[in-house]
Every structure is written in C-alpha cells, then in structure tokens.
Amino acid sequence: MQHSKRTYVHLRNQIFDALDAAAVTSLSRPDLETQLSNAVDMLVGRDQLSVSSLAKSEYVLSMIHELVGLGPLQVLMDDESITDIMINGHKQVYIERSGLVERSEITFLDEQQLVDIAKRIADRVGRRVDESSPTCDARLEDGSRVNIVIPPVAIDGTSISIRKFRKKSIGFDELVTFGALSHEMSLILALAAKCRLNVLISGGTGSGKTTMLNAMSQYAAGRERIVTIEDTAELRLLQPHVVRLETRVAGIEGTGAITARDLVINSLRMRPDRIIVGECRGAEAFEMLQAMNTGHDGSMSTLHANSARDALARVEAMVMMATSSLPLEAIRRSIVSAVDLVVQVSRLHDGSRKVMSITEVVGMEGQSVVLEELFAFKAEPHNQEGKITGRYVTSGVMSRSVLFEKARFFGAEQQLANAIEAIELAR
Structure with missing residues (x-):
C-alpha cells in the first residue's frame, strides 16, 4: 500500500471496533464498500487527517479484503x-x-x-x-x-x-510448450492412459506431480467410472462419470477421521473402472495395489520419491505399514504385477519442472525388480544464463513394452505405431 501505515491502522482500529460482525456478513459487497467509505470520510474529516482520494480508496479496499x-x-x-x-x-x-x-x-x-x-x-x-x-x-x-x-x-x-x-488444467500441449517433456513422450503417456496402464507419478514437493496426473487423466475414456481419492481435492477430471472423495481429519473429540485407506477400501465397493489416488503416503498403498491387481486397470497415483526405483521402494515400505505378514518377495511381486509405468518428475534449480524419466516395470529377476528406462532427460554440461538445457533420449525399446500389448487390446496399434515412428525420427 502506498498510504501511511500508521494512518491506516488508526482508521482501521476505530472502524473495526464499531463494526457489528453479524451486520458485515449480511451486507453485499457494494453496501459494505459504501459504509466503509462513508466511515473513512467521516473519520478523516473529524480528525482533520491529510488523506488523498486514492489513499481513501486503498484504505477501503484493504478493509474489505480483511473483513470478507x-x-x-x-x-x-x-x-x-x-x-x-x-x-x-x-x-x-x-x-x-x-x-x-x-x-x-x-x-x-x-x-x-x-x-x-x-x-x-x-x-x-x-x-x-x-x-x-x-x-x-x-x-x-x-x-x-x-x-x-x-x-x-x-x-x-x-x-x-x-x-x-x-482454474484451468494444463494439458500435454502446454507441458510440451513449457519444455516439461517432449512431444514423443506426450504421445506415449497419452496412450498409456488411454490403454489403461497402471501408473505411478513420482517426484518431490512442487515438482508437478498433480499437474501430470491431471494431464494423463484427460485421456481416460468418457464412459469409465472413475473414483478419485485425495487429502485435498485438486484433480480436475473432464470425464462425466467421476466420484470425488476427500479424506477427513478427526474432529474436536478426536473421532470421525476418514483416512485415504478407508476411502480406497470403500471405493472398491463402488464399481470403479479406475481409481486415482491423489497421493499415496501410507497404508492405502496396499489396497491400491490390490485394486490394480484385480481388474482396476488404468489406476494412477502420485508419491514422493527421487527416482523410479526409489518410488517402488517407497511403495514396499508403505505396504509394510499395512501388513507385516507378507514376505518382502511377495510384496515386490505384487508391485511388479500391478505397476506398469513410473513417471519421474522434478523441479530443477532454475525453477523449471521436467519429466526426468519414464520407466517401465518389466518384471522380477531373482529377488530384484527389473526396470527399463524408456525416456530420460539428459542435461547439457554448460547451461546458459542459469537455465538448464538438455534433450530427451530414448532407449528405443517401445516394441517390447507392455504398452505394445495393451495397444493391441484397445485397438490403438496404429496410434502406437505413429508414436514409435515419431520417436525414431526424433532420435
């Protein structure tokens, strides 16, 4: 504010002391603005304060912001x-x-x-x-x-x-324009969502996990029944058949809490085609894996981790929070059976957000999980003006990917063939 803080506090305190809280809530904004403006004019005149018309307007706006x-x-x-x-x-x-x-x-x-x-x-x-x-x-x-x-x-x-x-969801076109991923990667992720691959989106706080989840969810079929589960509702799905569920903390008496795990368990009774968990952070991961393994293909979730392998290790730890009776190998096999892709996103030190890798969960080799990195961001050694530059590279193994089999089932072979051709041209 351009006006004197001391003068504003002097007027504000007098006006707020005289205000009736119930009356404030009942007034429309224009009426409230008129009453505050009249009060400011009266006090300025009474106390013989030197206040410009612009400052008076700023006083009134500041008070409105504070009241409503x-x-x-x-x-x-x-x-x-x-x-x-x-x-x-x-x-x-x-x-x-x-x-x-x-x-x-x-x-x-x-x-x-x-x-x-x-x-x-x-x-x-x-x-x-x-x-x-x-x-x-x-x-x-x-x-x-x-x-x-x-x-x-x-x-x-x-x-x-x-x-x-x-207010407006960001789609793949905008993300490609921002440099968050390549056009070829967007084609593959769109197909992964359309062909109902189970996807984990991994990254740090503020890295763009929810934005990526929103972008991918736009490619779910409109006829599918989708249940979303979040601590705080942020997802903006465009499909018509969506049930949005939100967790609840305990009340004053310490009762009434509804956890993400409670909602995942309940969602299985709601005949969902897909379940989307805004963020997996605890025991709900166990039910989420169960859902992915029992016909709810196309389910997605986000979690905090620094790499695709770390993401799967975190899922292991979260499943152990839910059950201590399962041996580690059984948990890993359940994860490998359930999860198809891990999308790793990151916020870099120049403020940009990028997809750092897209990794396929291939299977088990002994007791180890086998991963195949389909795409990865390779930063250039010399950055210009503090900006991180680089390029996306691909392993070129899409023809062996789980997406290849799913594309056949969903009649998207030609779309996948076009995407693979675009990838080969870009290499």
Missing part, C-alpha cells in the same frame, strides 16, 4: 502468475512465480491480524486452529490448498502455506 477476504493475502491470491504463497510470521511473505521463490512486499500489520486470518480460513471449512490444535489442513473456496501452523508449534510466528488452485 484474506486480508493482505487477497492481492496475492488474485495474481494468477503466483502459484505458491508462504508466510513465515507477519513480517515475512514469500511467493513462487514461474518456479522461482521471491520475497513479497506484502506484510501483515501484526501477528494478531495474521492469526485472525488463519482462524477464519479454518472456520470456513469447519475446522479449528488454536493452542490445543495448532496445525490445520484446509481448502479455500476456489480449491487452493492451505496448511496452517500457529505458535507454540511455529516458533517464529504463524506459518501459512498456500498452494493456489489453477
């Missing part, structure tokens, strides 16, 4: 170029734009203002955040995902992390 929006954060939420907002106490606000993190000029008046906004976010979704329950996951009305941590757990002041929800 997210306060100082509202400006950042309205900026579509920002993908993440990270608040470390009332004086530090960071944003991510184009994959790069930078400090914002936006700050809060004090810690209490930040805490009030955090509690309002939690209240809107029927959750609470206070000293007895200092952490909270929530979803804003626009679908943005929010994590809140308040003192005493957050030592340096209230922390809020917001992953903004994209």
Whole structure:
C-alpha cells in the first residue's frame, strides 16, 4: 500500500471496533464498500487527517479484503502468475512465480491480524486452529490448498502455506510448450492412459506431480467410472462419470477421521473402472495395489520419491505399514504385477519442472525388480544464463513394452505405431 501505515491502522482500529460482525456478513459487497467509505470520510474529516482520494480508496479496499477476504493475502491470491504463497510470521511473505521463490512486499500489520486470518480460513471449512490444535489442513473456496501452523508449534510466528488452485488444467500441449517433456513422450503417456496402464507419478514437493496426473487423466475414456481419492481435492477430471472423495481429519473429540485407506477400501465397493489416488503416503498403498491387481486397470497415483526405483521402494515400505505378514518377495511381486509405468518428475534449480524419466516395470529377476528406462532427460554440461538445457533420449525399446500389448487390446496399434515412428525420427 502506498498510504501511511500508521494512518491506516488508526482508521482501521476505530472502524473495526464499531463494526457489528453479524451486520458485515449480511451486507453485499457494494453496501459494505459504501459504509466503509462513508466511515473513512467521516473519520478523516473529524480528525482533520491529510488523506488523498486514492489513499481513501486503498484504505477501503484493504478493509474489505480483511473483513470478507484474506486480508493482505487477497492481492496475492488474485495474481494468477503466483502459484505458491508462504508466510513465515507477519513480517515475512514469500511467493513462487514461474518456479522461482521471491520475497513479497506484502506484510501483515501484526501477528494478531495474521492469526485472525488463519482462524477464519479454518472456520470456513469447519475446522479449528488454536493452542490445543495448532496445525490445520484446509481448502479455500476456489480449491487452493492451505496448511496452517500457529505458535507454540511455529516458533517464529504463524506459518501459512498456500498452494493456489489453477482454474484451468494444463494439458500435454502446454507441458510440451513449457519444455516439461517432449512431444514423443506426450504421445506415449497419452496412450498409456488411454490403454489403461497402471501408473505411478513420482517426484518431490512442487515438482508437478498433480499437474501430470491431471494431464494423463484427460485421456481416460468418457464412459469409465472413475473414483478419485485425495487429502485435498485438486484433480480436475473432464470425464462425466467421476466420484470425488476427500479424506477427513478427526474432529474436536478426536473421532470421525476418514483416512485415504478407508476411502480406497470403500471405493472398491463402488464399481470403479479406475481409481486415482491423489497421493499415496501410507497404508492405502496396499489396497491400491490390490485394486490394480484385480481388474482396476488404468489406476494412477502420485508419491514422493527421487527416482523410479526409489518410488517402488517407497511403495514396499508403505505396504509394510499395512501388513507385516507378507514376505518382502511377495510384496515386490505384487508391485511388479500391478505397476506398469513410473513417471519421474522434478523441479530443477532454475525453477523449471521436467519429466526426468519414464520407466517401465518389466518384471522380477531373482529377488530384484527389473526396470527399463524408456525416456530420460539428459542435461547439457554448460547451461546458459542459469537455465538448464538438455534433450530427451530414448532407449528405443517401445516394441517390447507392455504398452505394445495393451495397444493391441484397445485397438490403438496404429496410434502406437505413429508414436514409435515419431520417436525414431526424433532420435
């Protein structure tokens, strides 16, 4: 804000002290704006303050944002170029734009203002955040995902992390334009989704796992019944026959929690053609593998891992959380039988997000899992102006891939042949 912070706080405190909270919620935005504008004019005249018309307008807008929006954060939420907002106490606000993190000029008046906004976010979704329950996951009305941590757990002041929800899904065409993958890779992944391969999308936080899952899910057939399971609903499937399920944390009494595992088990009774788990992070992986192995081909999920092999090792560990009775070899054989492809994505240090590899799970050799890397990103040794450049290379073994057999079954041989021809021309 361009106006004096001290003057704004002086006016804000007087107006907010006189406001009736119930009246605020009942007013339309134009009416609220009119009343706030009149109050500002009256106080400026009474106290003989030197305030320009532009500053008055900024005062009113700031108060509206605080009363019915997210306060100082509202400006950042309205900026579509920002993908993440990270608040470390009332004086530090960071944003991510184009994959790069930078400090914002936006700050809060004090810690209490930040805490009030955090509690309002939690209240809107029927959750609470206070000293007895200092952490909270929530979803804003626009679908943005929010994590809140308040003192005493957050030592340096209230922390809020917001992953903004994209209003428009990004498809493969945009991802190819961004350089996240090659055109040939997009053809193969589209066919993998269409021909109902079971796919794991692996990567770190903010690497683009959900974006890739959204892009692939667009190629599921419209007649299929798809059940999605997420901690916070982010997927935007375009198919008409979709059931969206969301986990629930325990209430104030410590009861009523519904886990991802509960929802995966329940989804098997809903006659799904595909099950899509937004993120596997625990015992639900066991039921997910069971589903993949019992006719729910085309199921997909994401998880946190640094490579395709690490991803399968994480699935092993998650299955062990669900059952201790299965020997490791049986778990590995179940994974190999269930999972067809692992798509590894990453956010690089220049802020770009790329598919680092597409790997096929071939089978078992003794007690070891055999993987075949179909595509991989090879970075150039010399980067220009801090930008990572490179090229995608392929092993050229698509004719032996599981996709080859599935394409025959789904009548997509010619599409696969065209993709393989494009791959050979690009090599």
